[in-house]
Amino acid sequence: MRRGGWRALIVGVALSHVSCHQEEGPYPSKELKLIVQASPGGISDTVSRFMAALIEKDLGVPVVCENKPGASGALAFSYVARRAPDGYTLGHAPVEIAVVRALGYADVGPDNMGLICLVSKIPAVLVVREDAPWNSFEEFLSAARREPGRLIMAHSGTGSIWHFNSLLMEQAADVRVTYLPYGGSSQSLASLLGGHVDAAIAGTGEAIANVQAGRLKVLAVFDKARSRLYPEAPTSYELGYEFGAPAWSGFFTPVGVPEEILDRLESAFHKGFESAEWTKLCEERGMEAVYMGRDEFREFALEQAEFFSEEIPRLLTLER
Amino acid sequence: MTADLLTGLLAxxxxKVLGFLAVGVLLGAVFGALPGLTATMGVAILTPLTFWVSAEQGLAMLLGIYCGAIPAGGIPAILINVPGTPASIATAWDGYPLAQKGHAGLALGINALLSAVGQLTSIFFLAVAAFPIASFALRFGPAEYFGLALFGISLMAGVSGERVGKGMLAGMLGLALATVGLDPMTAYPRYTFGHSEFLDGIAFVPVMIGLFGLAEVLVQISERWGKVEPAPGKLGRIWPDAAQWKRMFVPMLTGAGIGTFVGAVPAAGGDIGSVIAWEQTRRTSRRKAEFGKGSLEGLAASCAACNGAxxxxxxxxxxxxxxxxxxxxVLIGALLIHGIQPGPLLFRDHRSFIFSIVFLMAFAAILVMLVGLLGAKPLARALRIPNPWLWAGIVLFGTVGSYALNNAVVDVWAMFFAGIAGFLLRKADVPLGPLVLGLILGPMMESNLRRALILSRGDWLGTLFSSPIVVFFLAATLLSLLLPLLKKRRTT
Amino acid sequence: MSEPASAVPNRTDLIVGGLFLALGVYLTVSASMLPSGSGGLPGAGFFPRGVGVATVLLSVVLLFNALKGTATSRFALEHGRVIGGVVGLTFVYLLLWGTGLFALRTFVFLALFLRFLEQSWRTSATVAGALTATIAAAFQYGLRVSLE
Incomplete structure (x- = not known):
């Protein structure tokens, strides 16, 4: 009896030990992991899963997405940064990579990441209800100036990129509004539609359904160039207010990945970016398809990190 | 109208579309039945698979997952007291005792049938009264959400059974645990002790798995170890008889109605809806004492409500x-990828598409019901598995499920410690229902109270009497707290 | 000893009440160190303080009732050795989480778990093997969760 039991145990151990050992060939020889810093279903997750499916075709190996949400993405960024630089672990790099250090969530930023490329951008948009008394950004601002703190503005959460955009607006236009933070743009827009707040700030794509239906109107897009989604809406720069911090999406690896692997990855992402599917996704989710290669993205991300580490402490004390 | 309806049906x-629907329903059932995997996760993970098929086919699969996962979440709730998804917490309260009494087949049958009733009722509302419901949902501002949360908190007393005092304390523990992490309003870190893993708070699903999974295993060991396992009884009938249908009729309609409305309100879902429906049914029932001990009415209300949502x-x-x-x-994202923008224009420009969705959901509901009824007998037999095997399985699936949720080890530990705490609390006769309510409602209550105070600029009275909906919830809260006291006075 | 049961303080409730009182005091004190904000803009400490005060009040009521001996529940830990063993085994399994060889570790854990619960070695190994295979198939290969 006992001996039979041991035999079963040994067979079980042997069976469970059969792991997928593969011969190391030219890169990539096994599946890649792409770590997403947000929960399944959001824009970061969609961008990552969609891109994963596109680069999979070019690389010829599976690219598996894994969600590691938490602390504005800081957990996922530090996790990827600590992985072996073999090119088999990638991470999604949203604007938060330039923000989390300034917020004090983790000591990680673009300088300890091997950035691959940037693939899209989402500017902020200021919306009010269709029946609101203000028809332009200027009218909204003068109302805010007349009674500082009177107007109530919903955003997607303290420390979120849309919150920073509204703080930048206050600073640039020298106005004061009262903030109502929500847990995400769908809630802040619901609050605006329901008449509980005066205005809301969100990503361009997030507001489009209710703008097209004539329930909301756009006062301004906080960016340099006009948004393809709202060709009629003026930008903050056009109106003479030089501010705007769009959200963006890119990808990164740990530091120290060999150059030829980075080249291989970048070309796969570039092919994915050029595909008709990507253009279509960007149109439908209200993103601007913008591409930056390795060096350009690195320069841009470092610049953003510097901007946020200077601005965030100042903006947050401004709100108090 | 009729033309749109027919076009929508024909589409x-x-x-292929019906095949994708069936695949979705079966996948959804797996996601729902495994604790740790939720309907949200199922829809999100399979969304990319639908990129390269037609909108109808992709949507059929995703709606199938959604409609299949919620009823399936009731299966582990009934069999092993572990809710498969947060929505089926209240299903466990009566479903599990019913199964323990030897009516596992009936409990699973009711879950299958009444889930379908809940879904079909809410789909009917969607087809005929979408806009009135939606505009009602929009009227929920911070003060209204606070009222709803307060009302939910007042249910703590009701779900505590006879141990009201300890139940309320367990509720406070839930509220306290819910404050861990970044403050929802000012993003100030609270009780994180310097660990960035705690910035987003304690994940709810692992705690739920620990409280009901691991704790249940430990309780069963302490109660059943060394005792001869009773000979397995008959599986019993699956289909309720006429008298049982009659008893469940009103709770079923209450559940479906409450579920639909609570589900329509953004930021409140089937978990809250089914607890409210369960407690409402208990309060108006003539057999109050049965609730929590295997009441058919309680099971009917919770099944119908979490699916109505x-x-x-x-x-x-x-x-x-x-x-x-x-x-x-997550479904919004999937629709957008297929070039469909949900919103008011959808009803003006794509009426037939709306009817397609309505029919897809109705077919899914019926399919889930059939799967549930066919599966009831074999699943109920799972209870005949020797106890130690079942315990090992629960511990393993609970652990891996907690990890799979966010790929975070900290969630596995949350499950473990919640399990031990849950075991000790249950041994000390402290009910766990209020603790879960506190965890769910805490963030909603806190953030909306603070939002409401910002809106009224610190005026409490202005907040509490800002709209008829708030006043309604306040009155309901007061009634639910005072009525038991008044009744006690009268009986003693 | 000879006192009537109703007059004996309920020890379980006293301990529960005491623990919750400690929690309530901790919450109240720690919340007062968080920013409290102003009337129109309540800060991070506002809500935890409220919960803390409510916990203190409710636990005092519970302690009071426990002293009167009105409640009847008793804490009794049957089969403490078995429970301790199961908890200990699970604890060790979780400590080793993420150290590699997931399938092997899981199999050994389950086999020991079942053996500890007085299943024969043969049964333990078979059930553990089946469970490990199921979990690996569902999570590692089905859902592509990386378990190490």
């Missing part, structure tokens, strides 16, 4: 483009 009456959430999502719960938020 989905294709073998599906149609409610879809209503808000389709009419306003604003998700009514987490899975429908």
């Amino acid at each position: 989905i009456l294709q073998w 599906i149609g409610g959430a879809m209503t808000t999502m389709l009419t306003l483009g604003i998700p009514g719960d987490a899975p429908s938020a």
Whole structure:
């Protein structure tokens, strides 16, 4: 009896030990992991899963997405940064990579990441209800100036990129509004539609359904160039207010990945970016398809990190 | 209207579409039945698979997952007291005792049948009254959400049974645990002790798995170890008889109605809806003492409500483009990828598509019911598995499920410690229902109270009497707290 | 000893009440160190303080009732050795989480778990093997969760 039991145990151990050992060939020889810093279903997750499916075709190996949400993405960024630089672990790099250090969530930023490329951008948009008394950004601002703190503005959460955009607006236009933070743009827009707040700030794509239906109107897009989604809406720069911090999406690896692997990855992402599917996704989710290669993205991300580490402490004390 | 209805129906009456629907329903059942995997996760993970098929086919699969997962979440709730998804917490309260009494087949049968009733009722509301429901949902501002949360908190006393004092304390523990992490308003870190893993708070699903999974295993060991396992009884009938249908009729309608409305309100889903429906049914029932001990009425109300929430959430999502719960938020993304923009224009420009969705959901509901009824007998036999095997399985699936949720080790530990705490609390006769309510409602109550105070600029009275909805919830809260006291006075 | 049961303080409730009182005091004190904000803009400490005060009040009521001996529940830990063993085994399994060889570790854990619960070695190994295979198939290969 006992001996039979041991035999079963040994067979079980042997069976469970059969792991997928593969011969190391030219890169990539096994599946890649792409770590997403947000929960399944959001824009970061969609961008990552969609891109994963596109680069999979070019690389010829599976690219598996894994969600590691938490602390504005800081957990996922530090996790990827600590992985072996073999090119088999990638991470999604949203604007938060330039923000989390300034917020004090983790000591990680673009300088300890091997950035691959940037693939899209989402500017902020200021919306009010269709029946609101203000028809332009200027009218909204003068109302805010007349009674500082009177107007109530919903955003997607303290420390979120849309919150920073509204703080930048206050600073640039020298106005004061009262903030109502929500847990995400769908809630802040619901609050605006329901008449509980005066205005809301969100990503361009997030507001489009209710703008097209004539329930909301756009006062301004906080960016340099006009948004393809709202060709009629003026930008903050056009109106003479030089501010705007769009959200963006890119990808990164740990530091120290060999150059030829980075080249291989970048070309796969570039092919994915050029595909008709990507253009279509960007149109439908209200993103601007913008591409930056390795060096350009690195320069841009470092610049953003510097901007946020200077601005965030100042903006947050401004709100108090 | 009729033309749109027919076009919508014809668009989905294709073998491929119905095939995708069936695949979705079966996958959804797996996601729902495994604790740790939720309907949200199922829809999100399979969304990319639908990129390269037609909108109808992709949507059929995703709606199938959504409609299949919620009823399936009731299966582990009934069999092993572990809710498969947060929505089926209240299903466990009566379903599990019923199964322990030897009526596992009946409990599973009721879960299958009444889930379908809940879904079909809410889908009917979606088809005929989408806009009135949606505009009602929009009237929920911070003060209204606070009222709803306060009302939910007042249910703590009701779900505590005879141990009201300890139940309320357990509720406070839930509220306290819910404050861990970044403050929802000012993003100030609270009780994180310097660990960035705690910035987003304690994940709810692992705690739920620990409290009901691991703790249940430990309780069973302490109660059954060394005792001869009773000979397995008959599986019993699956289909309720006429008298049972009659008893369940009113709770079923109450549940479906409450579920639909709570589901339609953004940021409140089937979990809250089914607890409210359960407590409402208990309060008006003539057999109050049976609740929590295997009441058919309680089971009927909770099954119908957590499924009613599906149609409610879809209503808000389709009419306003604003998700009514987490899975429908993911569905928005999937719809956008197929070039469909949920929102008011959808009803003007794509009426037939709306009817396609309605029919897809109705077919899914019926399919889930059939799967549930066919599966009831074999699943109920799972209870004949020797106890130690079942315990090992629960511990293993609970652990891996907790990890799979966010790929975070900290969640596994949360499950473990919640399990031990849950075991000790149950041994000390402290009910766990209020603790879970506190965890769910805490963030909603806190953030909306603070938002409401910002809006009224610190004026409490102005907040509490700002709209008829708030006053309604306040009155309901007061009534639910005072009525038991008044009754006690009268009886003693 | 000879006192009537109703007059004996309920020890379980006293301990529960005491623990919750400690929690309430901790919450109240720690919340007062968080920013409290102003009337129109309540800060991070506002809500935890409220919960803390409510916990203190409710636990005092519970302690009071326990002293009167009105409640009847008793804490009794049957089969403490078995429970301790199961908890200990699970604890060790979780400590080793993420150290590699997931399938092997899981199999050994389950086999020991079942053996500890007085299943024969043969049964333990078979059930553990089946469970490990199921979990690996569902999570590692089905859902592509990386378990190490």
